[in-house]
Amino acid sequence: MIHLRVEDDQGSDDLVRAVEATLFAAEQPMTAEELSAHLGGADVREALRQLEGHYRERGVRLVERGKRWQFQTAPDLAHLLRREREQIRKLSRAATEVLAIVAYHEPVSRAEIEAIRGVQTSPGTLDVLMEAGWVRVAGRREVPGRPVIYATTPEFLSHFGLESRRDLPGLEELRAAGLLEPVDDVIEALSTPEEEGEVAALENPGQSA
Numbered sequence: 669m670i671h672l673r674v675e676d677d678q679g680s681d682d683l684v685r686a687v688e689a690t691l692f693a694a695e696q697p698m699t700a701e702e703l704s705a706h707l708g709g710a711d712v713r714e715a716l717r718q719l720e721g722h723y724r725e726r727g728v729r730l731v732e733r734g735k736r737w738q739f740q741t742a743p744d745l746a747h748l749l750r751r752e753r754e755q756i757r758k759l760s761r762a763a764t765e766v767l768a769i770v771a772y773h774e775p776v777s778r779a780e781i782e783a784i785r786g787v788q789t790s791p792g793t794l795d796v797l798m799e800a801g802w803v804r805v806a807g808r809r810e811v812p813g814r815p816v817i818y819a820t821t822p823e824f825l826s827h828f829g830l831e832s833r834r835d836l837p838g839l840e841e842l843r844a845a846g847l848l849e850p851v852d853d854v855i856e857a858l859s860t861p862e863e864e865g866e867v868a869a870l871e872n873p874g875q876s877a
Contacts, residue, residue: 680715683707687715697736697822732831734822743829759800762793767802771824771836775806775817794818802827 686707691698703712716730716737723730728739759767766789769781782789797803806819820833830836 680718683710683712684715684718686710687712688719691719691730691737691739694738697733697738697826699736703737733826734832736822738826740826759796760793762789763796766793767797767824770797770803770818771820771833774819774833775809776819777809777815777817779815781818 687703690703690706698706700712700716703716704710716732720730720732723739727742727745729742731738731740765785766781769784770776773780773784778789778794794803798805802821802824803818804821806817808814809817824830825832
């Protein structure tokens with residue numbers, strides 16, 4: 669990647685254009701810090717605000733997802749670019765439940781996921797979510813055994829149109845939208861996160877999903 673140097677005396681317009689060009693050419697969304705480093709340490713915050721406003725009513729928009737900036741199609745035009753294609757692997761009920769638990773409780777271990785669901789979780793369920801790019805390994809918990817812990821990714825936020833996890837819907841919103849039904853018990857559990865270390869015993873240790 670070629671790093672640019674934008675001097676202060678070149679004016680704010682040049683910096684805005686440089687930020688715009690960098691984001692347009694970037695292969696992945698970029699944080700403000702990455703943009704600043706790429707542009708020689710320039711303060712890009714005001715430039716990002718200007719570009720966000722400029723693109724607000726256009727066919728593409730500049731959006732921030734998980735502290736990373738990217739261009740994306742305006743939501744009301746997305747249908748024009750959507751290609752019909754066969755979905756080879758649909759998200760199972762188990763994967764949907766696990767994704768919801770990770771999103772609301774992250775970082776969370778597999779044992780904690782199982783305690784909330786009340787059944788054992790197949791390693792393949794987490795593999796599916798990681799292959800989709802929505803869940804990642806976030807390290808290990810500093811307890812005996814040092815279990816792997818999982819968290820969501822910027823791709824998860826982008827796919828569901830969220831700026832951050834603070835934008836996740838609450839329990840009442842989910843119920844009003846009729847989305848609780850197959851995972852009612854799970855969402856009820858998610859609405860009252862357990863204190864750290866207070867993980868219930870598995871109800872059905874012989875089951876796996």
